[in-house]
Amino acid sequence: MADQFPATLCSTEPSGQQPAAMAVAQIAESALTGEGVTSAVAFREWFAERQRQNVAEVRQVPLNEMPGWNIEAGTGNIVHESGRFFSVEGVDVRLASGPWQSWSQPMIFQQEVGTLGIIVKRLGGVLHFLMQAKNEPGNHNGVQLSPTVQATRSNYTRVHRGQAVPYVEYFQQAHRHRLLTDVLQSEQGSWFYRKRNRNMVVEVEEDVEARDNFCWLTLGQIHRLLAEDDMVNMDARTVLGCLPFAGEGAALPAVRLDEGLRSALVRSCHAESGGLHSMTAIRRWLNDQRVMTEIRTRPTPLNEVAGWERSEEVVEHEDRRFFRVIGVDVRSGSREVKQWTQPMVQPCGQGLIAFLVARFDGVLHALVNARSQPGFLDGVELAPTVQCTPSNYLPGPRPAHLRYLDHVLDAPADRIVFDSVHSEEGGRFHHARNRYLIVELDNGPGRVEETLLDDSFRWVTLHQLAALLRHSYYVNVEARNLTACLHSLFGTTEEFSG
Amino acid sequence: MADQFPATLCSTEPSGQQPAAMAVAQIAESALTGEGVTSAVAFREWFAERQRQNVAEVRQVPLNEMPGWNIEAGTGNIVHESGRFFSVEGVDVRLASGPWQSWSQPMIFQQEVGTLGIIVKRLGGVLHFLMQAKNEPGNHNGVQLSPTVQATRSNYTRVHRGQAVPYVEYFQQAHRHRLLTDVLQSEQGSWFYRKRNRNMVVEVEEDVEARDNFCWLTLGQIHRLLAEDDMVNMDARTVLGCLPFAGEGAALPAVRLDEGLRSALVRSCHAESGGLHSMTAIRRWLNDQRVMTEIRTRPTPLNEVAGWERSEEVVEHEDRRFFRVIGVDVRSGSREVKQWTQPMVQPCGQGLIAFLVARFDGVLHALVNARSQPGFLDGVELAPTVQCTPSNYLPGPRPAHLRYLDHVLDAPADRIVFDSVHSEEGGRFHHARNRYLIVELDNGPGRVEETLLDDSFRWVTLHQLAALLRHSYYVNVEARNLTACLHSLFGTTEEFSG
Numbered sequence: 001m002a003d004q005f006p007a008t009l010c011s012t013e014p015s016g017q018q019p020a021a022m023a024v025a026q027i028a029e030s031a032l033t034g035e036g037v038t039s040a041v042a043f044r045e046w047f048a049e050r051q052r053q054n055v056a057e058v059r060q061v062p063l064n065e066m067p068g069w070n071i072e073a074g075t076g077n078i079v080h081e082s083g084r085f086f087s088v089e090g091v092d093v094r095l096a097s098g099p100w101q102s103w104s105q106p107m108i109f110q111q112e113v114g115t116l117g118i119i120v121k122r123l124g125g126v127l128h129f130l131m132q133a134k135n136e137p138g139n140h141n142g143v144q145l146s147p148t149v150q151a152t153r154s155n156y157t158r159v160h161r162g163q164a165v166p167y168v169e170y171f172q173q174a175h176r177h178r179l180l181t182d183v184l185q186s187e188q189g190s191w192f193y194r195k196r197n198r199n200m201v202v203e204v205e206e207d208v209e210a211r212d213n214f215c216w217l218t219l220g221q222i223h224r225l226l227a228e229d230d231m232v233n234m235d236a237r238t239v240l241g242c243l244p245f246a247g248e249g250a251a252l253p254a255v256r257l258d259e260g261l262r263s264a265l266v267r268s269c270h271a272e273s274g275g276l277h278s279m280t281a282i283r284r285w286l287n288d289q290r291v292m293t294e295i296r297t298r299p300t301p302l303n304e305v306a307g308w309e310r311s312e313e314v315v316e317h318e319d320r321r322f323f324r325v326i327g328v329d330v331r332s333g334s335r336e337v338k339q340w341t342q343p344m345v346q347p348c349g350q351g352l353i354a355f356l357v358a359r360f361d362g363v364l365h366a367l368v369n370a371r372s373q374p375g376f377l378d379g380v381e382l383a384p385t386v387q388c389t390p391s392n393y394l395p396g397p398r399p400a401h402l403r404y405l406d407h408v409l410d411a412p413a414d415r416i417v418f419d420s421v422h423s424e425e426g427g428r429f430h431h432a433r434n435r436y437l438i439v440e441l442d443n444g445p446g447r448v449e450e451t452l453l454d455d456s457f458r459w460v461t462l463h464q465l466a467a468l469l470r471h472s473y474y475v476n477v478e479a480r481n482l483t484a485c486l487h488s489l490f491g492t493t494e495e496f497s498g
Numbered sequence: 499m500a501d502q503f504p505a506t507l508c509s510t511e512p513s514g515q516q517p518a519a520m521a522v523a524q525i526a527e528s529a530l531t532g533e534g535v536t537s538a539v540a541f542r543e544w545f546a547e548r549q550r551q552n553v554a555e556v557r558q559v560p561l562n563e564m565p566g567w568n569i570e571a572g573t574g575n576i577v578h579e580s581g582r583f584f585s586v587e588g589v590d591v592r593l594a595s596g597p598w599q600s601w602s603q604p605m606i607f608q609q610e611v612g613t614l615g616i617i618v619k620r621l622g623g624v625l626h627f628l629m630q631a632k633n634e635p636g637n638h639n640g641v642q643l644s645p646t647v648q649a650t651r652s653n654y655t656r657v658h659r660g661q662a663v664p665y666v667e668y669f670q671q672a673h674r675h676r677l678l679t680d681v682l683q684s685e686q687g688s689w690f691y692r693k694r695n696r697n698m699v700v701e702v703e704e705d706v707e708a709r710d711n712f713c714w715l716t717l718g719q720i721h722r723l724l725a726e727d728d729m730v731n732m733d734a735r736t737v738l739g740c741l742p743f744a745g746e747g748a749a750l751p752a753v754r755l756d757e758g759l760r761s762a763l764v765r766s767c768h769a770e771s772g773g774l775h776s777m778t779a780i781r782r783w784l785n786d787q788r789v790m791t792e793i794r795t796r797p798t799p800l801n802e803v804a805g806w807e808r809s810e811e812v813v814e815h816e817d818r819r820f821f822r823v824i825g826v827d828v829r830s831g832s833r834e835v836k837q838w839t840q841p842m843v844q845p846c847g848q849g850l851i852a853f854l855v856a857r858f859d860g861v862l863h864a865l866v867n868a869r870s871q872p873g874f875l876d877g878v879e880l881a882p883t884v885q886c887t888p889s890n891y892l893p894g895p896r897p898a899h900l901r902y903l904d905h906v907l908d909a910p911a912d913r914i915v916f917d918s919v920h921s922e923e924g925g926r927f928h929h930a931r932n933r934y935l936i937v938e939l940d941n942g943p944g945r946v947e948e949t950l951l952d953d954s955f956r957w958v959t960l961h962q963l964a965a966l967l968r969h970s971y972y973v974n975v976e977a978r979n980l981t982a983c984l985h986s987l988f989g990t991t992e993e994f995s996g
Contacts, residue, residue, distance in 0.1 A: 111793075113877075175779065198785055198789060287682060290611060294609060295609075378971075
């Protein structure tokens with residue numbers, strides 16, 4: 001809008017490389033393929049069998065009764081006796097937006113970078129994704145679809161003395177394959193302190209056998225499953241959100257352009273469509289927000305976190321808001337039983353994660369919020385239009401980032417284009433569920449213009465999101481998850497049921 | 499080399515924007531212009547006058563005798579009474595490379611993002627850079643050339659009750675201008691804890707008057723001045739390093755291609771030239787290094803930093819190596835005298851910052867080192883081939899990052915293509931000087947191949963460096979400074995002297 005100048009910084013990627021159009025086209029083709037080598041019926045049978053096999057018994061235990069985990073003398077931090085994995089500690093936060101706001105809270109510290117990797121392979125000419133049926137202790141419903149690999153360096157090096165992680169070699173030796181996605185990203189900035197995950201997608205040419213817990217699905221199939229509650233886990237959603245789904249010169253297959261929303265989505269994926277703001281303007285705005293939003297965080301002993309109470313059982317907020325830190329005992333596996341204990345974060349309510357979307361000149365845009373969260377490495381990232389747990393807020397004036405909460409909650413049913421409940425990372429969070437909503441605003445007079453007035457929000461296209469997602473720490477995990485949900489609107493209309 | 503696959507992720511920047519070729523060409527043209535609106539004689543006269551006017555008296559004072567600065571009870575941290583500006587605190591570092599290595603050290607904490615901005619403007623058809631003559635207390639020689647603006651949010655908001663920062667409005671309202679560079683970058687990772695600066699270059703169309711302390715210079719003039727010791731300050735060098743100097747489709751003016759090095763440099767700036775490794779391969783390698791190099795840092799009270807001694811005067815290492823934290827009293831200005839005190843970091847020896855460069859298929863490449871430093875936000879950044887203060891190291895086996903120290907120190911004179919001593923940021927560092935060297939390896943049999951064997955090093959082209967430099971935290975400040983020095987080899991051969 002205000003930016004009339006060429007986007008000098010954003011259009012000179014080095015060449016000496018083949019164009020990305022082919023990969024983008026192959027991904028779009030897979031998104032439009034409603035059934036591949038695994039039929040819907042076969043998938044349901046396989047998944048039901050995995051639910052029978054991959055059982056786990058999860059029982060809450062007091063924090064001070066977790067073998068292998070210690071309450072550190074002096075600090076009260078919850079640490080593993082190996083010094084590895086992760087810990088629960090305190091963080092002091094000061095936020096300078098007008099008057100200084102400050103609070104303390106427990107957070108999960110995990111300095112190891114996790115690898116979230118999906119293997120893709122052309123089967124019958126169409127890209128298929130090797131998805132895993134994984135039961136994690138925090139999942140309220142047991143098995144969910146996860147990436148081919150979810151591993152940390154501790155897993156690689158077998159600190160936990162467990163079995164080798166299947167398929168991990170494809171990501172350790174990614175140079176042998178075609179790399180479609182490879183980017184470090186942040187995780188939940190309210191619960192993780194500076195946690196980073198590496199999101200990877202490798203395309204493999206050689207034969208890859210799907211083991212018992214693994215299944216080849218097209219992106220179209222995964223997209224249909226995203227419409228089901230608690231089916232596709234967070235680790236899978238963030239990797240899918242980072243796919244090069246949109247880009248310059250993408251030869252996207254024809255879709256029924258008579259469908260208004262889908263047509264606007266396709267245009268949003270095409271770099272040639274432009275957007276309301278140039279990439280230079282979007283990055284300048286984000287840098288402005290990063291300069292102006294000062295957030296100061298400092299690790300502090302868990303014992304000294306103000307406003308939080310500690311018993312032998314749990315750590316919880318004095319108002320019983322936000323979340324609790326609990327201990328769990330896990331027994332998993334039907335044949336070879338594994339048992340362990342660990343601390344987990346248990347949110348106190350269901351969250352709401354929503355994009356407002358609207359068409360500008362026929363191109364779909366999503367409204368992102370430049371938001372500060374204490375766990376971010378770089379202060380501010382692009383978050384969804386709305387990202388909150390409504391029950392956390394006391395009556396009274398709402399914080400600025402809840403500006404569009406009513407637009408989402410009061411949306412008429414025919415404006416809701418995506419609505420599913422999804423679970424967050426079940427390895428650290430216990431029954432953490434969020435309602436993911438995408439609401440299309442009627443871009444009539446006065447409806448959308450007002451959203452341009454708040455300087456912590458901006459309308460961006462899917463191809464702009466894709467460009468930002470190729471680099472670290474521009475887009476937060478909630479917005480990456482919603483991006484995957486937005487992609488899912490692209491697919492076939494055939495129902496996917498067995 | 500090993501990577502045969504299309505670089506899917508790196509070549510799909512969104513369009514809807516004009517190509518960057520024009521800006522790249524204008525920058526190259528300025529680099530080839532040995533004299534613009536300011537003649538060499540006029541520059542020397544102006545600079546000499548600034549040296550006479552911009553005087554400062556800097557006197558070391560004991561750390562506990564600095565008005566406005568407190569030694570915090572309990573922690574011993576050195577903090578400003580306003581709670582702003584910066585502080586000196588301790589950091590515990592644990593590095594997992596093979597066996598855990600650990601140490602503690604003082605570091606500067608500054609959560610505010612600084613803005614380093616240069617105004618450029620076409621004068622007589624050629625881009626000119628508005629450079630400032632600035633005397634900072636740490637400069638051992640008084641006045642140096644600095645960016646148009648060096649400011650923090652405290653400066654904007656006048657916490658220091660000082661005068662308004664001249665020209666700051668061009669960067670606060672950058673949307674009114676053409677933005678050539680806008681990127682947050684790290685600072686010295688050995689001395690600053692997670693410090694970030696915003697590097698900006700704005701091209702202004704409207705008339706801009708050069709005030710007394712400011713002077714319009716072509717990039718060619720600045721490049722000639724980079725060959726002089728302690729002339730162009732660090733803040734200017736990092737911004738120059740982030741310029742879109744190289745890129746796709748750049749219509750670079752003809753240079754004398756008979757000159758071997760310069761011809762290889764020009765090819766290195768062209769994206770079409772390709773490189774030894776694809777961008778996908780370089781980013782995958784950096785992500786590999788980030789995953790495998792675990793560095794854990796934790797702020798700790800300055801009083802509890804092991805191996806460091808504290809007197810009323812200074813904080814220094816028990817071996818008198820590395821650096822000292824000192825206090826200074828500054829009286830600056832010839833007419834209106836300003837006076838303040840502040841802590842500074844004073845290195846114990848002169849450092850060495852060097853690129854090995856070599857030609858592959860006629861394209862110049864620089865050897866970068868994926869290096870971990872405690873102040874980095876994201877664990878590992880690309881550093882120069884050699885970056886060290888030789889006197890810091892005790893006799894014995896050298897750390898891995900010093901692998902090519904002898905290649906640099908033993909280089910024959912005719913292989914040294916750049917050799918100047920530059921100062922680091924004079925606002926925080928006292929007499930911190932580094933020798934900046936660029937050594938061209940003879941790419942004969944056996945000379946260069948061995949450098950491909952060490953997995954923490956990679957050969958990259960200038961256009962690849964430029965692509966990485968458009969995003970945050972890929973390239974460290976020392977490598978950005980050397981990149982500006984590399985650019986300076988591009989220019990005219992006319993001497994720049996008055």
